[in-house]
Amino acid sequence: MAKNFIWGPDGRLPHIEDHTKRKLEVLKSYLDIYFDTVVRNPAQDRLNITLVDGFSGGGAYADGAETRSGSPLVLLSAVEQAAVRLNERREKPLKINARFIFVDDEFEHVAALRRELKSRDYAEDDPRITIYHGTFVDHLPAILQKITKTQIKGRSIFFLDQFGYSDVPMSAIRTIFNSLDRSEVVLNFAIDSLLNYLQDASAELELYRQFGVDARFISDWKQRKDEKMGRALTQRALMAHIHANSGAKFFTPFMLWSRTDNRWMMLAHLSQHQAARDKMLGVHWQKQNSFTHAGPGGLFNLGYDARLKESCDSFFSFSEIDRTKLSRELINALPSEIHRIMHGGQLEIGRLLAEIGNRTAGTNEDIFEVLSELAQARELEVLSSIGRPKRAGTKISIKDRLILPSQPTLFFSKKF
Ligand SMILES: C[S@@+](CC[C@H](N)C(=O)[O-])C[C@H]1O[C@@H](n2cnc3c(N)ncnc32)[C@H](O)[C@@H]1O
Structure with a gap:
């Protein structure tokens, strides 16, 4: 021993x-x-x-x-x-x-x-x-x-x-x-x-x-x-x-x-x-x-x-430099991932987290921040748990839902 x-x-x-x-x-x-x-x-x-x-x-x-x-x-x-x-x-x-x-x-x-x-x-x-x-x-x-x-x-x-x-x-x-x-x-x-x-x-x-x-x-x-x-x-x-x-x-x-x-x-x-x-x-x-x-x-x-x-x-590794890199990577990777899981309808954020949880070094807070950026850039729209549109920039929670924006955007139109 x-x-x-x-x-x-x-x-x-x-x-x-x-x-x-x-x-x-x-x-x-x-x-x-x-x-x-x-x-x-x-x-x-x-x-x-x-x-x-x-x-x-x-x-x-x-x-x-x-x-x-x-x-x-x-x-x-x-x-x-x-x-x-x-x-x-x-x-x-x-x-x-x-x-x-x-x-x-x-x-x-x-x-x-x-x-x-x-x-x-x-x-x-x-x-x-x-x-x-x-x-x-x-x-x-x-x-x-x-x-x-x-x-x-x-x-x-x-x-x-x-x-x-x-x-x-x-x-x-x-x-x-x-x-x-x-x-x-x-x-x-x-x-x-x-x-x-x-x-x-x-x-x-x-x-x-x-x-x-x-x-x-x-x-x-x-x-x-x-x-x-x-x-x-x-x-x-x-x-x-x-x-x-x-x-x-x-x-x-x-x-x-x-x-x-x-x-x-x-x-x-x-x-x-x-x-x-x-x-x-x-x-x-x-x-x-x-x-x-x-x-x-x-x-x-x-x-x-x-x-x-x-x-x-x-x-x-888990350094501050990596955290910045991670946000950039998530901004690029999340739209297509969301689209893949969403199948055209709505996507509960809780489900998104469950789907990608094993495959990212980002915490829920990191992902919420990236989603918020995507919402501000009109790449996504966020609905509250009762289906009301949330203003871009408001804090995102696990019970919110994502929908694709009514106008096609850079990310989604580029990739699909
Ligand atoms: C790495 S030490 C544990 C240290 C302890 N967890 C700590 O952090 O203070 C491993 C311990 O497991 C015991 N051990 C070895 N094989 C075991 C087994 N199959 N079942 C239970 N205990 C075992 C050893 O006697 C030893 O005390």
Whole structure:
């Protein structure tokens, strides 16, 4: 086992690595945005949610002379802080009714986690916290049963921080999404470890086949000429397979560079709802994700795209320069996309977001701004949810609808 993740009986904490810090920061930022946006209705007085940490570890790390929270404590404190923050602005108090399920298959890690919780004044029999010793997959049926028994919509976040890529089968993720409507998964996946150790024989193994790795995939990977581009394209192909085989509608990769191992790790966010993906995308921009996918940020497709081999310089990252580029790309790409989905009638903005959500690095706000520009340029007309025309320049919302302008315009007449 990697020595940076060993919690022994002597109580010594493992030293935290930079990429682990970053991973936990991403998790924390995501949870903050999640809670800040999930309860929109001021009349709502309760939020039921279960947070599952399927690979919880021992709860804390050493960072020089300081102690740093591990993922179980990040989950607990994110909920405690959200409860305070959200109630500051509310007349009707909101209760976050959260349950926590922590799983680890190392007995010593479970013991360390219990010690850590106790030292932070969580009672051993705290009814909100369940700790399982054993593998995540073995405990998954009991976890799902626990959630569905009391939560109709199954609002839950699964943080699945495996070491490599073999402890969370795609079938487990499909089971989560099939069982719980409002579930989200944040999956750690050692994407470069998988690629670096691929052998011809891997194509025969179900472990690899579940990620779409077959003989053709392996031979394309081995024959790569340009290391950076070949790796980026193969990572992309793998992401597309993981997305397709996970049963999730939305997929957002967040790349973390491990200096110790000299390789990329992927933290993927998987969800069934566009709003959830939009929240994760907000974290990408905030944290300047080092996911440099090949190609434009405006509209793209994950998955292998041979044409990108010719455009080695077109890597996209989440910088301010890219944000400007992204707006320009969206201005050019959206009209034809809207026309394609619209089929001549009206198009709800919510549907547009759901259609293009996986294929853009733009957040909903970025897309609203571009739509607003297109409306001001009379390329589009915007109707409110009750069908009233909106003045160009007014704020656009997810419930609005788009129609083509009565007069043909530059974009639409040029393209169709
Ligand atoms: C990367 S560490 C987790 C770190 C922790 N999530 C954090 O951020 O503080 C992975 C943990 O998963 C545990 N583990 C390994 N295989 C497992 C499995 N199949 N099911 C559950 N836990 C497992 C290990 O014992 C280890 O504590």
